[in-house]
Amino acid sequence: MSCEWIRRGDLDAYSSSELGSDEARSLEAHLFGCAECARELRRLRAEQRLFRARAEAEREAVPSFEPVLARIDGDSAGSRRASRAGRREDSVGWTARLAPAGVAFAALAAAAASLVGIARSPSDLAPPARDEADIEAVPSERICLGEPAPAEDPRVSMPVPASVATAPMTRIGPDARDREPSGDDNEVCAPGGRTGELCAATDTTAPATYACEDTVAWCGAPL
């Protein structure tokens, strides 16, 4: 790339019809005597034809405008809902916010009492009435106590380490070990399959000829 016209990007601008008329005439005069610029112009034209052919083949109908309008209207309605929700969140009572702290304090006190051995009856371990009210105020999804175990079942009433009790159940068996990836997992298609699909619409003996012509159509001349 030694020619000044190429370095300045004038050939690129000329191929895109962005060059002024005087400069375009000068460049056209230059092209007659400069093989390098003529070759570069053929390359630029080939690139343009390549993208034009692709755009022509992928030409799509204009998608519906309605989803955009719905999104615009939804955005404005959503922002109103968000501001209302923000105001509601600000108005949450302080007792509800302090409820988790009350629960934690009660649990800590019960654990300390059992360790020291000062707990004489179950009623001693019960949290104060104020804390019970706070526990009720806590949303149920924040405290995952699970199903209460039946007291008469000795197997369940035995102490179980927390790590074991909360460990997720894992199915171990031939159905899990031997599972092969299904066809849905792999969306890879063989290249031959695509070619077959492409050729199915036309004469299967013709594509090679078409491909050769297409190459000429893109390039105009060998690069």
Added chain:
Amino acid sequence: MAPEVALSAVEVDGDLEGAVVSARVVREPVREARAPVDARAVLAGLYTAHSGRVMRFLRDLLGDKALAADATQETFARAFRRIETVEHDERRLGWLFGIARNVSLEYRKARRVARDRFDGERALDAEPCRARSPEAQLLGREAARVVARALDGLSEERRAALLLRLDHGLSYEEVAAALGWSVAKARVEVFRAREVLRAAMSRYEGGAR
């Protein structure tokens, strides 16, 4: 003739139960009373003219047609919010592509797609071929395959620059504005991307012969 200013509010300082201490009229420039209607009409025109190109651009950036369709809607919804900031029609295409590119970056981040990953072949296979003749169909298919291979070897930035320049015909100034670059950087990035494209074209021609 519309007034240049409109009375929007009267601010009162002092105790309202007693005497009014001071009052001043707040005047603001008129904000086009019928802006919502006009903005929607302008947006509809832009959508009719450019939604196909914007969607193709997003498909090429994201490598996923369904995602690109959603990103196209998001692009035009965002354009609606700022449509009054761009007055000239000829500037709106580059502006739209700039919004589209930002949307694509956000979608990539949200989907945890690697920044430079592009499965052009998959996107190509999902694309129906709408050319009229069998020759044009095959030509378009092969062209799309060559372009997809070239895009596959490009970074997201160079891919965007190449597409805007070659596929959508933006000037270097428009490419630079859409991508937030200097014109010099836009020229360099397109030049580098062109090298990769030409290599892909040469490989295809070598295989076709």
